[in-house]
Amino acid sequence: MTEIAERATALPARAAARRAPTPIVPAQNVAGTALIVVIAIMTFLSCLTLGAVTLVRDSSSAWQTEISREATIQIKPGDDLDMDASLVAAQGLAAGFAGVRSASIVDEDATARLLEPWLGTGLDLDELPVPRLVIVTIDPNSPPDFATMRTLLAEQVPGAALDDHRTWADRLVAMARTTVAIGLAILGLMLAATVLTVVFATRGAMDGNGHIIEVLHFVGAEARFIAREFRRHFLLTGLKGATIGGVAAIIVFVGFSIWSSANLATPEGDQAAALFGNFAIGFTGYAGVALVAATVTILTGATTHVTVAAYLSELDGRQHD
Template sequence: MAASPSPAAAPVPEPALPPTLRRNAPLVPTDSAASRSLAAVIAILTFLAALCAGAAEIVASSADQWRGAVAQEVTIQVRPGPGRDIEADIARADAVAKAEPGIRATRVFSKAEAERLLEPWLGSGLDLSDLPVPRLITLKLADSPAPDLKRLRTALAEALPGVASLDDHALWQQRLSTMATTFVGVGVGIVALVLIATGLAVAFATRGAMAGNREVVEVLHFVGADDDYIARAFQRRFFGLGLRGGAIGAGLALAAFAFAGLMARAWRSGPAGDEIEALFGAFHIGWRGYAAVLLIGVIASVVTGVVSRLTVRRFLA
């Protein structure tokens, strides 16, 4: 009796691959909650850094305008004295100033205008008639020929010794320049700290991604992939996240400056708008500000890619 054929052996099922080892799946998923959170963090940090850079540019531009306006004007101070005719002294000081080449125009402040200048310090409603309030003469300087302020100061000292003095606002300009430089330096420091915080956030996110994709890394090593290949894969993915977050943050910063400019123009009709425009201009950051904001967005993405590559190399070492 012929033996019955043995049944065919049942095929052994292949073990299921873990989710991170699915075919055609990226090594570092960019659509996960962690990736979206990292992109949001990079966008927020880029936005803050861009705001600091734009504010520093506004202050620097305003300081340049202030220095330019102050450099075109000097002041003669005429002090009243016992037994002297203050009006005659003012007329003589004005004549000496007009005789100097390079003086474009002069303006004599009246007694009421001189007293009004003291209101921010002494308050309004005070009777200053008994006080020896100095009188002022402002001189508009011409670009060409340039006036010789040293010669003008000597002429005033000879014509009105101990009565008239010339103030070229050099001390005020120096303090203004120091203030603007300090503010810009603080802004640059804040931008650097924000970029360092971005790098630290990327380093933590990269180590988390490496820990979550340990099986993938082991398989890649098993099939012959070297550390450079794995590091490049992580760098590409995180560079994409950084580029997206940097673009969003820089775009929001540009929109914020545009909105501030619109609000400044809307407030310009009132006294508060005049004060804001006098201090900060029209909130226009200029081409240097726009370039700085865009550059910060690019730097944030580059920092993201470089830090992720370095972190991967240290993790694999």
């Protein structure tokens, strides 16, 4: 009786197992795993590219803001030139212009510190023909008349020259825009490569299960059903790969940020911070990483749907022929 009861209990389970639908696309195989890895790599590289573009854009904006807030008056030493008097005269002339917030003389100690990386310590500026500087802090919203200031300096202060950093700012903006354009182009190429990879993978999966698809299609299975099965499979595949790549990119960005914060006191850290801040891409950068991962996932599903629809159209064409 016990054996009969066990068999009776096992029969519904076996019947349910027989009734369980078999997916058109295998749940997982070597090709599917390879596709996840490829999508993860492409997503990772795309996120790194977007992060680099974000860093360049933010750093360029910060540099431009800093440059637009200051101008420099340089006074070159010459024969019979009273450097101290010239510095005071240049400072007073610049401070009298509307739009100038302050004008300060860079003293000898500060000048020597600026030259230390190239000339070493213990400099005697009186023995070297070193230009002296006056830093002019300006109002970026209402800058002074630089042309008039430059003319008056040339007339009243011998050896004085005004640098409003406009040339550097223009070059910086051009360089940043070029870098951003190149980065976005690379990002577009990576997304295009991802789409092509999904197309080939979908075609491979359909060719491997072509006989099943043809039978289902010819016995009346709707194209929407077949396309939905493939789209769901590859959408999950794209989601897995994009998530792995996006998380890996976030780990890299967080690691660089921690490294730069821990090495701020070193020369390497100071140079890196001067160029890229503390390697923090901010909320916008992390939102961009999430957007790239979502875009890759959506492109994977949409590409699969279009590819399957085209394949079924070819079947219909062969059937009519």
